[in-house]
Amino acid sequence: KIKTSLTEEEIAKLPRVKQKMVPPPFAPAHDHIAEGGPKVVEVTLVIEEMPWTISDEAETIALTFNGSVPGPLIVVHEGDYVELTMVNPETNAMEHNIDFHSSTGALGGGGLTHVLPGETTVLRWKATKPGAFVYHCAPGGSMIPYHVIKGMNGAVVVLPRNGITDGRGKPLTYDKMYFIGEQDFYVPKDNEGNYKKYEDAGEDFDDVMEVARKLIPTHEVFNGKVGALTGEGALKSKVGESVLFVHAQANRDCRPHLIGGHWNYSWEFGSFDDIPGRGHETALVRGGSAGTFLYTFEQPGVYAYVNHNLIEATELGAVAHVIVEGEWNDDLMKQIKKGDSA
Amino acid sequence: KIKTSLTEEEIAKLPRVKQKMVPPPFAPAHDHIAEGGPKVVEVTLVIEEMPWTISDEAETIALTFNGSVPGPLIVVHEGDYVELTMVNPETNAMEHNIDFHSSTGALGGGGLTHVLPGETTVLRWKATKPGAFVYHCAPGGSMIPYHVIKGMNGAVVVLPRNGITDGRGKPLTYDKMYFIGEQDFYVPKDNEGNYKKYEDAGEDFDDVMEVARKLIPTHEVFNGKVGALTGEGALKSKVGESVLFVHAQANRDCRPHLIGGHWNYSWEFGSFDDIPGRGHETALVRGGSAGTFLYTFEQPGVYAYVNHNLIEATELGAVAHVIVEGEWNDDLMKQIKKGDSA
Amino acid sequence: KIKTSLTEEEIAKLPRVKQKMVPPPFAPAHDHIAEGGPKVVEVTLVIEEMPWTISDEAETIALTFNGSVPGPLIVVHEGDYVELTMVNPETNAMEHNIDFHSSTGALGGGGLTHVLPGETTVLRWKATKPGAFVYHCAPGGSMIPYHVIKGMNGAVVVLPRNGITDGRGKPLTYDKMYFIGEQDFYVPKDNEGNYKKYEDAGEDFDDVMEVARKLIPTHEVFNGKVGALTGEGALKSKVGESVLFVHAQANRDCRPHLIGGHWNYSWEFGSFDDIPGRGHETALVRGGSAGTFLYTFEQPGVYAYVNHNLIEATELGAVAHVIVEGEWNDDLMKQIKKGDSA
Ligand SMILES: [Cu+2]
Ligand SMILES: [Cu+2]
Ligand SMILES: [Cu+2]
Ligand SMILES: [Cu+2]
Ligand SMILES: [Cu+2]
Ligand SMILES: [Cu+2]
Ligand SMILES: [Mg+2]
Ligand SMILES: [Mg+2]
Ligand SMILES: [Mg+2]
Ligand SMILES: [Mg+2]
Ligand SMILES: [Mg+2]
Numbered sequence A, B, C: 001k002i003k004t005s006l007t008e009e010e011i012a013k014l015p016r017v018k019q020k021m022v023p024p025p026f027a028p029a030h031d032h033i034a035e036g037g038p039k040v041v042e043v044t045l046v047i048e049e050m051p052w053t054i055s056d057e058a059e060t061i062a063l064t065f066n067g068s069v070p071g072p073l074i075v076v077h078e079g080d081y082v083e084l085t086m087v088n089p090e091t092n093a094m095e096h097n098i099d100f101h102s103s104t105g106a107l108g109g110g111g112l113t114h115v116l117p118g119e120t121t122v123l124r125w126k127a128t129k130p131g132a133f134v135y136h137c138a139p140g141g142s143m144i145p146y147h148v149i150k151g152m153n154g155a156v157v158v159l160p161r162n163g164i165t166d167g168r169g170k171p172l173t174y175d176k177m178y179f180i181g182e183q184d185f186y187v188p189k190d191n192e193g194n195y196k197k198y199e200d201a202g203e204d205f206d207d208v209m210e211v212a213r214k215l216i217p218t219h220e221v222f223n224g225k226v227g228a229l230t231g232e233g234a235l236k237s238k239v240g241e242s243v244l245f246v247h248a249q250a251n252r253d254c255r256p257h258l259i260g261g262h263w264n265y266s267w268e269f270g271s272f273d274d275i276p277g278r279g280h281e282t283a284l285v286r287g288g289s290a291g292t293f294l295y296t297f298e299q300p301g302v303y304a305y306v307n308h309n310l311i312e313a314t315e316l317g318a319v320a321h322v323i324v325e326g327e328w329n330d331d332l333m334k335q336i337k338k339g340d341s342a
């Protein structure tokens, strides 16, 4: 455990690295096992209030970190210091801040990072617990859920310095990390049942909160849009490859399931201090958390990655695809007779 | 772990056994500890689209495997091969298929088992992970939730070859296995608030999906009907008997609780590779999964087995009874004074 | 494990202690590690049907144990006998009983404790499983959810005789125990959208159950009221202090999260026979259960303790505050630059 407290002088001498942020479902380049001691990892988030297409029928003014829903994944190691620079450009209309579930104190940083349009803030926090954690805007009162359900959330992965294990002494590894952010939207409808459109950020506040208060979303999507992770946006893997999926939902319970696959190792809470579950069919990610799920693909083909409330999957939008290349293994599954009338 | 890949020739030489399917809440006859090596276990599912009474007020055209909701429980051992023959009789109206969460690849077999009315398919898959898993129809798009919420789901138990354990080195056993399938129905209502009736399979598709999209079921039942597992249908046990409950819900989270009892060992995910929880009052079965719960009865009487959202239990239908014979133990509980005004 | 069965004569010779009940969020005075052998712990619950303010807009006739929502926390040790005296005063209008999830048999005592107004009952049960468990009224049929969602529920903590551990051999301890009961209310509205008021206990039964059947509460609160645990009612702690939070929800899933903190040790099911999770951001307490969560505060300030469905938190009422005194630690978090336009 990282219990050692460093002085300002000691922190000032640590190596500094700038994390190059990438949009989800990708993870930033990183080492699985840390090289050397703790670092100060610099990350920058620019808040963008922007028109956003949720589906063919619905659009909104999304509130985003770096223009994606969810915001970018941050990856550091236990003991590292994250130094966040957060910019609220003058072109924005609203006040924002950020709460890191991975940090300690001051409402997760929420109390120290309020920025009005045109303002910039810098916060440093130490990653003391290994796991995947949500971050989100939380400016206060009803604005907390409003900003979160308008897209303003993301995740941090804090890796153990020596990498992840099976919790029983065996080191584990992964070839690839994907970040799936699941988002619930509550889009108001007009009297004809069509989704309403609004011009300005915050204009839909009353209407959205009225829908939200009934707790049933109109959309439940991956990467901010119906179909964002299918077709051109589909994830890729191959037989024999191990993928660590980071699945975050900042507000609402969801249940990641890989159709045709499993979770070899499942950290439902994302905590790498837990003993992971094994061979799970479907996980639960609690509203306001991020989990991690490791799978080594054994068969080629198209996998559907869904929220296994199947209504939420096909009707509300929670479907992604993983396209897996490789050779089929008849030992695992074989079509003995194709459906026919013979 | 069963990692060894067999060739077609080797599989062809394995012993073959036919599993005699029985309707839920019963489990097919099986050995707890496997005798000998891997087998090919033949199972047959016949799809039946049929009129179905959900409650005194509501009926539907159910889509079923073998005429029950849920479909029959399949029990095999890790390393066994399941050879499924699935028949879609010509008298049916719809296309179906099957996705086994316990299998690997091709959408859990869903991509290899499409059958039109009049067709038959045969699929073989290897049971590589020990645990309880859901199976369900998943013909594509909105038809996936539709077929599942019309009853077309069931479960497979893959036992470890050497039987189940407490995850800490102690072998466990059970005297009886019961299969509780929990089903959410979304029955449309007419303008007077009465449940609508439909003549043909699929006729209610638009109406059902409109109700379903709001995510709140009209019914949440065990074994397909309000009261299916009470009265004549009540489960039976006796003091000192250990019962392994397999609880599946293919779509929606639920929370099995035994009123007056506990879960001595709880595998919420059904995975026998997990360390089971101990002494749990209430479990969560994630939508799209099956869990297993072991309890040794200590007192006689009628136990209510419920989904402990108590509104879902008494108002939506998720109540079963377990009638337990034996001798009362005053040490555990004693009525010192019956309620009276003295 | 406490398997030894005592005779009536042996139980009669055990020491008897009377537990002084205190209202939530407080826990009764108790030893963490048991002194001596099993005891008979006498507790008294008086049922009060009483006018209750849920929020500025909503009131109800609550059904309560001892006049609080939830009822008082009971704390005993494994192997102790709880001897409950339950009084239903003549001034009440309804029949009640009690189901202890921590007990064994007779519907958790529900079958042995029915009391009409003017009646008193006495029930003894043995605490055989270590953990936190819900108790609640369960008079039968639709009255079960009705009484529970009108406030009639509480919790019992059964401590291991030697105290709690990390499940890996390390003893744990706590300086303070807080009891957070989360309550879902379903308050009917009139045609203008205002919450309806009723004069007598039970008068709102039909209306409440009609709202409840749709499964979406109008309020989700801690300690029975919006704001009960903020302001004057805020919880208190200090840096370095370890607090064991007992979180119960008798009917509906919820997700306790401490903004700015974590769960160092999380027993989601409350079972002290489980290996606790570590470093969790957000937990799930299943409807019909109580969990326990240990946190040692590291930073001073105001922490918001919420249900991290943030809509349920700010809109439905599930927010508490913990005011923590002590010295700020810059190593954990430091505001490098306050939000400004420089
Ligand atoms: Cu914001
Ligand atoms: Cu949060
Ligand atoms: Cu089908
Ligand atoms: Cu599935
Ligand atoms: Cu009552
Ligand atoms: Cu209960
Ligand atoms: Mg599958
Ligand atoms: Mg997490
Ligand atoms: Mg065909
Ligand atoms: Mg009970
Ligand atoms: Mg399972």
Ligand SMILES: [Mg+2]
Binding pocket: B338, B339, B340, C114, C115, C116, C119
């Ligand atoms: Mg009486």
Ligand SMILES: [Mg+2]
Binding pocket: A099, A100, A101, A102, A107, A108, C258, C259, C260, C261
């Ligand atoms: Mg936080």
Ligand SMILES: [Mg+2]
Binding pocket: B281, C131, C132, C133, C134, C268, C269, C270, C271, C289, C290, C291
């Ligand atoms: Mg509990």
Ligand SMILES: [Mg+2]
Binding pocket: A114, A115, A116, A119, C338, C339, C340
């Ligand atoms: Mg400012």
